[in-house]
Amino acid sequence: MNRHRVRLIDVAEAAGVSRATASRVLSGSPRHVDPVLAERVWTVARRIGYRPHLSARALRTGQTGTIGIVVPTLANPYFVALAEAFASEARDLGADLLIADSRNDIESEMTHLRRLADGRVDAIAIVPVSYEDSGAALAEALDAVPIVQVDRRTRDGSTAAIVLDNVAGIRLLIDHLHSVGRERIAYVGAETASSSGAERLAAFGDLAGTGSPTTVVSEFSTSAGREAARHLLDSAADIDAIICGADVLAVGLHSTLQRSGVSLPGDIALVSFDDSELLELTDPPITSLSPPVGEIARRTTELLMGEGDDWREPSVERLEPGIVTRESTRQIDP
């Protein structure tokens, strides 16, 4: 049953042509081959079920037809959305997407990066785990394969980075909150190990009034969100709105506020950042920035697959988010 792989030479022989011709038809440049032969080769190939051996092809061409994406965790729906945007992009390019999950772990991230760079993929998009510590692994993988940083970046900007414009994002959220009559805004973010977290926090510090409270929890997770909510409740801060640095935080926070009898949006208006499906499930649904994941993926692959070495330019390209208003920021009649 599991005889042996059908190889190119099997097709060639059955079609009465050389391997070279068969190869040209099946992969390379079918333009430069007699249409009659080409047709014959195709027919035979289909009949005997030929499938090219990808490792062999990769070895020969130096191209794998695969793009890799490394995300901090798939438990965060935002990174899943990002991965799917890249999958769609890859499909358009006739390539595959290989998804790797670092589990928020530098070690694991380095391992993935190394293995991907070992001839497994043609290019890598990575959401680095840590601003401070992800740089080393990146720098190492860099001379094997093009890499672009996505959504977050490392301190030593050794490659191009395509990120959300966090300052614009915070501004958009604050403006929106003001427009619905909120003035005493708090910010809840996670530990600033990631550049995006740090940028959002800093932007909030700059744009919100001085003395606006910020709460920094240890990780981007729903339980951290609940912890933040308890902290805010305990501190009895005088606020009427909260900006969350990530959906998972917002949902956890929402759940704890809700159970503590805080009325949303009556007492507190809530906004978040990633616009994942989670935000539509809460009661009330939560207003959010809508990050341009499609555009991020498109621009990143453009850089990655482009002819030049543009990805080597340690630039930071910031893409503009939109906003999706939901009930959590409904205007309250005085």
Next chain:
Amino acid sequence: MNRHRVRLIDVAEAAGVSRATASRVLSGSPRHVDPVLAERVWTVARRIGYRPHLSARALRTGQTGTIGIVVPTLANPYFVALAEAFASEARDLGADLLIADSRNDIESEMTHLRRLADGRVDAIAIVPVSYEDSGAALAEALDAVPIVQVDRRTRDGSTAAIVLDNVAGIRLLIDHLHSVGRERIAYVGAETASSSGAERLAAFGDLAGTGSPTTVVSEFSTSAGREAARHLLDSAADIDAIICGADVLAVGLHSTLQRSGVSLPGDIALVSFDDSELLELTDPPITSLSPPVGEIARRTTELLMGEGDDWREPSVERLEPGIVTRESTRQIDP
């Protein structure tokens, strides 16, 4: 900067040994080589930054050191959890995990399956999209690489399948609901395109009293859950408990019930199937079966990587779930 790859021969030359010896040290059987030489090779390899070319190695050995997993969608946290369990399993085996997302699409599933089978991975674990229609693609990929079906299966059981024991699961949930005083139980599941969906529905039909209402929506998604809730509300069925066939359904359903003023667990007790993080976020948190994802992944890789052809046996192995009780099924004092 991007000179050229450091190859095995570069290491060999720098260490003054043959490629064979270098290869033996760096990969094969370091046992059969002089420790002194071995040490030298390692040192040199590290110094000049040698990394084996994975495609070349795969071509030569016929082994990729990679396991592939194909899931219907990563938007469902249950499949993410499953994928992470496999990642952990792969890590233990010194292998990589390649995650592919079918987006609930037969076409896309087939494409992934094909490409994975084209020498990209050593084995495939797949959660088939459709009981009826996923079989063909499976059968095709089958003679290139070992495949085991996970969590769901296809009609023509052409490979082994490791699934949750859905009958035991439904029984566990019903028993639990009875134990907290609920007798009029409804079931909400998605279209039976998947074997697990169908099994759960059938088991409910068998085990719940006759006339127990069932609602079947078109897909496993939160919006489908909301739709189911509206349906139940409209039908004004006389029930005091609901079993949901998937967490995403439960969460959507919960959200709509909640907004319609139904009290949980007062009016209705709610239970679900996948025990994902989502269920802890709702108010009240939702009781759920806890599927043995770790065990599923372990058993599957065992079958896949084992010496024999055990995975070819079209058997169905059913693993026992546990249950995690939460507030949504709290006993109500009469």
Next chain:
DNA sequence: CTGAAAGCGCTAACAC
């Protein structure tokens, strides 16, 4: 437009 032949980087017989 087609074929012969070289070789991508690596490992595994097979000799020594």
Next chain:
DNA sequence: GTGTTAGCGCTTTCAG
């Protein structure tokens, strides 16, 4: 215990 050599399956010069 180590080196020599033959290929894994494919694409791509280079001749014709």
